[in-house]
Each structure stands twice: as C-alpha cells, then as structure tokens.
Amino acid sequence: MKDRIMFALLIFAPxxxxxxxxxxxxxxxxxxxxxxxxxxxxxxGDATEALAAKTxxxxxxxxxxxxxxxxxxxxxxxAIRAGQMALVSASIIGSILGNVLLVLGAAILFGGVRHGIxxxxxxxxxxxxxxxxxxxxxxxxxxLFNAAIExxxxxxxxxxxxxxxxxxxxxxxxxxxxxxxxQPRPEEAGPAAPPPEHDGPHWSLPVSLGVLAVSVAAIxxxxxxxxxxxxxxxxxxxxxxxxxxxxxxxxxxxxxEHVVAVEVALKNHMELSLNIALGSSLQxxxxxxxxxxxxxxxxxxxxxxxxxxxxxxALVSASxxxxLVAIDGKSNWLEGAMLLAVYLILGxxxxxxxxxx
Numbered sequence: 001m002k003d004r005i006m007f008a009l010l011i012f013a014p015x016x017x018x019x020x021x022x023x024x025x026x027x028x029x030x031x032x033x034x035x036x037x038x039x040x041x042x043x044x045g046d047a048t049e050a051l052a053a054k055t056x057x058x059x060x061x062x063x064x065x066x067x068x069x070x071x072x073x074x075x076x077x078x079a080i081r082a083g084q085m086a087l088v089s090a091s092i093i094g095s096i097l098g099n100v101l102l103v104l105g106a107a108i109l110f111g112g113v114r115h116g117i118x119x120x121x122x123x124x125x126x127x128x129x130x131x132x133x134x135x136x137x138x139x140x141x142x143x144l145f146n147a148a149i150e151x152x153x154x155x156x157x158x159x160x161x162x163x164x165x166x167x168x169x170x171x172x173x174x175x176x177x178x179x180x181x182x183q184p185r186p187e188e189a190g191p192a193a194p195p196p197e198h199d200g201p202h203w204s205l206p207v208s209l210g211v212l213a214v215s216v217a218a219i220x221x222x223x224x225x226x227x228x229x230x231x232x233x234x235x236x237x238x239x240x241x242x243x244x245x246x247x248x249x250x251x252x253x254x255x256x257e258h259v260v261a262v263e264v265a266l267k268n269h270m271e272l273s274l275n276i277a278l279g280s281s282l283q284x285x286x287x288x289x290x291x292x293x294x295x296x297x298x299x300x301x302x303x304x305x306x307x308x309x310x311x312x313x314a315l316v317s318a319s320x321x322x323x324l325v326a327i328d329g330k331s332n333w334l335e336g337a338m339l340l341a342v343y344l345i346l347g348x349x350x351x352x353x354x355x356x357x
Contacts, residue, residue, distance in 0.1 A: 122329030
C-alpha cells in the first residue's frame with residue numbers, strides 16, 4: 001500500500017518542475033515540490049535499506065546512521081545556500097520534535113491499542129534517553145552563552161564549531177557502541193515478537209546506488225524550489241515562516257520514515273520503532289546539526305548553534321517526556337497519547353507565534 005502511494009506521488013515531480021520553470025504561483029511551487037520530495041525521500045530510505053541488507057549488519061547500521069536523514073540534510077543545505085538561517089534552525093528543532101513526539105507518540109498509541117503493553121530493550125532505551133538529554137544540552141549551551149559573547153561574531157562562530165566537533169565525536173562513539181556494544185539479553189527486553197525480516201526492495205547493488213544518486217539529486221532540486229517559495233507562501237496564507245520551518249518542513253522530509261515507524265509498531269516490533277524515532281532524533285541533533293555548522297562557511301552563510309527561547313523550551317520538553325516514556329523498557333497507548341498531546345500543544349503555540357524568520 002505504501003509503495004503504491006509513493007509511486008503515485010512521483011507524478012508531482014514533473015509537475016513541480018513545470019511549476020518552477022513556467023513561474024506558477026509560489027503556493028503551487030511549494031505544494032508540488034513538497035509532494036515530490038515525499039516519495040523521493042521514501043526511495044532514498046529504501047535504497048539505504050537495500051544497501052544495508054547487502055553489506056551486513058555493521059556496515060548497514062553505519063549506512064543507516066549516516067544516510068537516515070539525508071532528505072532533511074539536503075533541505076537544510078538548500079536553506080543555508082539561500083541564507084535562510086532561522087528556517088534552518090527551526091527545521092532542526094522541528095525534526096527532533098517530530099520524531100520524539102509525533103512519530104514515537106503515534107507508534108506507541110497505535111501499537112498499544114493493538115497489542116497492549118509493548119516491551120523493548122531497557123538498556124538501549126536508557127542510552128538513547130541519555131543521548132537525547134546530551135543533545136538538548138549541546139544545542140542549548142551555545143544558544144545561551146552567545147548572548148554574553150555577542151557582538152564578537154568570531155567567538156560566537158568558534159563556540160559553535162568547537163561544540164559541533166564534540167557533538168560529532170559523541171555521535172561516532174554512539175555508532176561504535178551500537179555496532180560493537182553489548183547485545184541485549186532476551187530476558188531484559190521481555191516477551192516480544194521476533195525481529196522483522198528485511199521486507200524492503202531487494203535491489204542489486206548497482207540499482208541501489210543508482211536510486212540513491214537519483215533521489216539525492218532530485219531532492220536537492222526540489223528542495224531549492226521549496227525553500228525559494230517559503231517566504232511568498234507564508235505571506236499569501238498568513239502562516240509564519242517559523243511555523244512552516246518547525247512543523248511542515250520536517251514532516252515533508254521524513255514522512256516515509258514516520259510511516260515505517262508506525263507500521264512496525266503495529267506488527268509488535270516496538271524496539272525497532274523506538275530505534276527509528278529516537279535514532280532519527282539523535283542523528284538530527286548529533287550529526288546533521290553539527291555537520292551543517294562545519295560545512296556552512298563553504299556555502300557562504302555560516303550557521304551557528306543559536307536557537308531562540310521557544311525552540312529551546314520545546315526541545316527540552318520533548319527530551320524530558322520522551323526519555324521518561326522510553327526509559328522503563330515498556331510502553332502503552334496512553335503514553336503515546338501523551339506524547340501526541342505535547343506535540344499538538346506545541347504546534348498550536350507555534351501557529352500563533354509571530355513570524356520569527
């Protein structure tokens with residue numbers, strides 16, 4: 001079902017290209033580009049999964065750890081090229097919120113309704129929860145200290161660069177632990193369904209690499225169209241660009257992975273669902289954000305780890321409730337509903353917030 005929808009949405013790729021070349025309205029360009037990115041991000045994830053299946057669990061885990069959020073990385077790079085730095089920071093926070101609250105909440109809610117209490121490896125959940133707190137600290141410290149360091153722009157930029165290097169170092173250590181660390185014992189995870197087999201596309205290596213390359217190039221193209229249309233679209237619809245950056249863009253770039261997380265929870269593979277949601281959040285915070293800091297000077301617009309108070313409040317709130325839900329090694333549908341409630345409250349608040357971009 002999901003694959004049929006993804007193929008059907010590909011029709012928006014030529015439509016978005018026509019909308020940009022023929023100078024249709026900004027709303028048409030934005031909508032068609034967003035709809036074109038959705039299946040392309042899905043195919044990018046499928047290609048990564050197919051490559052992971054060919055290369056074995058350790059190299060596959062590394063591939064997933066580096067390419068799992070490639071679509072969001074491409075969109076934010078296009079935004080940096082356009083000089084929309086506040087849109088970049090909003091989309092980073094929005095991606096973390098979306099994974100911890102929306103995706104994990106929906107997975108726990110629907111999985112819990114079908115299967116009752118679901119269990120997963122408590123030790124790994126504890127590690128992920130701790131990393132989630134660390135990510136919140138790493139993102140918050142430069143933002144808070146910049147107020148005292150400014151207007152010395154050089155020191156502000158170096159604080160972000162040095163923090164980014166530390167964050168990347170922690171991410172590398174987390175990957176090493178994931179690949180070579182202790183495997184969970186069955187009695188710790190409790191009774192659960194056996195791990196799912198690889199049910200994605202069984203493409204050959206050349207096909208997987210080809211799909212990966214085409215998807216990356218196409219996402220880059222349509223992301224440029226999308227970012228260029230943000231400002232006029234927000235003026236036309238009355239939305240704030242901040243709301244678009246923190247709510248809409250993260251959903252557009254990761255909707256296929258969101259669906260997978262809910263699907264595996266419905267199959268009672270809650271541990272995999274948790275790994276998808278929290279793993280994606282950690283990848284955004286500890287890999288994508290610091291990588292953007294390091295490569296942004298090459299794009300002509302240095303990006304620093306400076307987030308506003310509303311973004312930091314939302315990030316800390318999501319980290320706290322996400323960790324509390326995951327740390328006991330079990331979940332139920334009420335906890336999923338609570339995560340979704342927090343996301344809904346934050347979404348409503350961001351909707352009414354004046355434009356900050």
